[in-house]
Amino acid sequence: MFKSLPLPLSDANATAGGGANAFGDLPEWDLSDLYPAPDAPELAADMDWLEAECAAFANDYQGRLATLDAAAMTECIHRYEKIATVSGRVMSYVGLRYYQLTTDGARAKALSDAQDRITTYTAPLVFFSLEFNRIDDAVYAALFSAGDLARYKPVFDRMRATKPYQLSDELEKFLHDSSVVGAAAWNRLFDETEAGLEFDVQGEKLNLEATTTLMQDHDRAKREAAAREMARVLNLNIKTFARIHNTLAKEKEIEDRWRKMPSPQFSRHLSNDVEPEVVEALRNAVVAAYPRLSHRYYRLKAKWLGLDKLQVWDRNAPLPTEAPRTISWDEARATVLGAYAKFSPHMAEIALPFFEKGWIDAAVKPGKSSGAFAHPTVTTVHPYVMLNYLGKPRDVMTMAHELGHGVHQTLAAKQGELLADTPLTLAETASVFGEMLTFRALLDQAKTPAERKTLLAGKVEDMINTVVRQIAFYDFECKLHAARAEGELTPDDINALWMSVQSESLGDAFEFMPGYETYWAYIPHFVHSPFYVYAYAFGDGLVNALYAAYADGLPDFQAKYFAMLEAGGSKHHKELLAPFGLDASDPAFWDKGLSMIAGFIDELEALDAQGV
Template sequence: MEKMGYQKNWNLDEIFQGESKSDEFFIHLKRLEILLQDLQRCVNSFTTPLATNEVANLLKIVEDIGEVRIHLSQANSFITCLLAQNTKDQEAVSLRGKVAQLVSYFEKEVSKVKKVLANTKQDIWEVLIEARELEDYRFILNEWRENTDMHLSDEEQNLIADLMADGYHAWGHFYTALVGSINVKVQVEGEEKNLSVGQAINLRSHPIEEVRKESHHALESIWKEKEELFAKILNHIAGFRLQVYKKSGVKSVLEMPLKDNRLKEETMNAMWSVVSKYKRPFSNYLNRKAEMMGDSSMKAYNFWAPINNSVQKIGYDEAAELIINHISQFGTELEAFVKQAFHEAWIEAEDRANKSAVPFCAGFPLTGESRVFMTFGGTFLNVLTLVHELGHAFHNYAMKSVNGLNKSYPMSIAETASTFAEMIIFDAALKKAKSKEEKLIILDEKLKRSVMNFMNIHSRFLFEQRFYEERNEGIVSSSRLNQLMEDAIYESYDGSLEQPSKYSWVWTPHYYITKSPFYNFPYTFGYLFALSIFAKAKEKGKEFEKDYLNLLRDSGSMTAEDLVIKHLGEDITSEEFWKKGMALCVKDVEEYIKLTSSNDTK
């Protein structure tokens, strides 16, 4: 049989021919402008409904909003791909600015609609929203109405928006620029190198311990030197956010993140409760790995260390076949989709200069396609990254038939399909592993993800929660931030991590994202949720694929709680649900401990 050769460069011409000089893309932008003008005319004539016969007007507006959103998504995804494949594409940078203006224009019109809905009398609204024509939009319209801020006048909202652009968001940009400007001097195998922060952090997985250690201490020294400046940035971001919440009547700093993720607080609390009760198995894993490295406990700079210095290379074609074969064990529709992605060149995987360092999946809703971006270096970790992004692409595929207004799903659900795809590969790879050593390498990669979600992400949540409590009373000093971070890490890791970075609050960019606070708990939610779904899939076999697709399709039009009740028949406000996914992770620890019970790993 002739061996299949897969293209490493994606095909963007099927989307818009000509890349950043595409005439087709300029026509698309002109079409977008016309759609936005039409939307503006509709919005300007849309006043607070005074009667129940306004269904047609409301339906026209929501359909127009959905249409514009799809066209904007198509444009944004295209530019994201252009800039990722060539970070020096200045024409693409210019196009990004043009699309950003259209996005801002669109969001202002949507805000006007939300305000009108919020002003509608309750009795009229109850009749309107039950109209058959609005059935598909009922959830999101109710969400808009309930979550629209009515405490601020239009003038105050515009003022805050201006202050955010020039002040609040600027602090976030300043943080990114500051970190990007830092050089780190590190000795790497006898040679002193000037590295970026990202490059220095990447040395945490270097096979030589002395390199990992020196990189860790070099970074800690820089954070100590600049801690006062970073403390000011963090305090200003949090202070502004708290003032806006106070003006808007927001009572808790967790209120908005939970709404954005369509989660109840009791769901989040049930999840964290289970995580807290199952710290010991993962501490055991860390202790055993440390023991294998000749230490009594896991040093922070050794966490990402490979358990075996010999790295087995895997070619791209081999990786593609491996993914297709393993995915086929789950279901025929997922298998056919993954084959299409490889055969039709939806993946940019070439290892070359001037590419972005960040892997992603971009959805193109107008053409019903996706594009996956990464740099394939020939490792099993690269295989996992590739299948992770293909999982996101399959989620986009599942949403093809969904209207534009309901295609967007919250971050709490966003990592579900990607993590689920990883679990399929892990499960299949473990079954086919030919030696103890191969099994250990795979298990180690799985367990690193569990530790990150159950320990590291938990420490971020605890730190941010306690920081905001203290920031509400005034400025929090850098020394106090260090103490809060140390306490959170100790608690979340159950005391099993030695020499952790008390400056994690400095180099973790999520704390400085101005779009949303608590950019942490959704990761753990998505991870455990996917594991619970995977447990269900293992019970039902290939027949589960249909249920899985239906779950993904509904992910943009209901709360997380309702989604799981409808498709899995389970209550995620209960700890019992979260224990099912956790049980799979604990089983991984037990297998790891068993395999390392002797020095013979062959």
């Protein structure tokens, strides 16, 4: 229940740049709202407070939770929430500083030391969830039926859902204490290995972010050079990446076995507060739709590019009719805020301070963490957004996506630290909706059929990357964890698992170059948050259905939408979607979302038939 480090959500690490450049004056984080400096007395005081309060909390409540009346339980939860807030503030600060410059030894040490100290300080709190779950069901139901405790019930309902899978108090404490040398350590090794990768593309030294960006370049030779260099460098490091995946998958298998989890995916479903059958329905609907989505679209794209077969470096290539352009930071900002304001001025008002108050770090810099994320920090401060802005059209969509997260996190903060966090399946709702608003605003401004075709193709590719590609990633992870349970995996074993999902998901329009089999190695989701990836497909399908309700004129849509975001993690997805007439547990629900993508491809085929 304590806040983790922010998760870098894209594939790479950034390179040169920063401050004023071709894209304009790019903002950088001002982290002083968290702490004035790494040696600030406020930070030291919070660390001292945590040490003392965790010990005092355990002394006051261990062995007594089942005897507390409503007033005493309320005070207990408020104290527990304050510990979560202070520890989250500390870890947010040291984590965000680290992600600004992952290659800096002092920042890495500060992060590691803070993790070690907080792990030690919070060790006495391990009793809390274990003892809480042993409270008699009737006592629990009566206690949490009214007053302030009733508000917290969704949090503790989710906690009690883990009851069948918890271990002895002693084992849980051991896992807590050893976490800093387990998954957390392997996560850092992955991050630091990625940050240190260097690519030589046509004589230019690049890091991963810039190299993957080149695979969207208009120049096909440049795209190919970047793709082949990616494969070369990943292959040089493949043993390290294979060791990381082997170790983390085995560690997870051991813990899942001890906890008697029914599957490797189950703990993710549990933390997402989503039923396994709902995820399975989503997965099956997407896989069944591969032929009418990705396979059909990529055959069209091969035709547009004049190719018999697409190569991996053509997957995200711009269309031949698309004029190369660099989008300034100011234009991107105006586009996204304008789209938000058209939906609701309130949405734009919430997003505006991110640009004005140092809540976005946008420049591409050596050693900066990969891609993009929005980290909520704690509910008493505000979120921070990380981008690696390179002036591409997709960077504008990334801005819209992460600001959507920021708006969601800001609205949910009123729930307080324990109730604000949204399960991953719903956490992607506002971000993907923000993208959709921006796309629709651009589509409405299209002046010619060719411009409309370019926008539609870009959106279809984004949706395929969000839905088809992420479900293929999910299938890869399922296969990886199942295979690792049978024994150690060589790099070739993992490569083969990766390729087994690629041709199935991308279709017969593709030919895969030698070396593409290593591309699993640089994707951080598999390391940082196993089985995270289906949340993207969940969010996209959900947003497509939501947007259809909005376009159909559902009464009071904006008010219902903001109420959903403000709820944070206080309600189950069934309850949140009911005002929109939607139900994610209905298998037909997912076909509605997928039909929107298919409809865009229908329009592209019609434009193609007209010679556009």
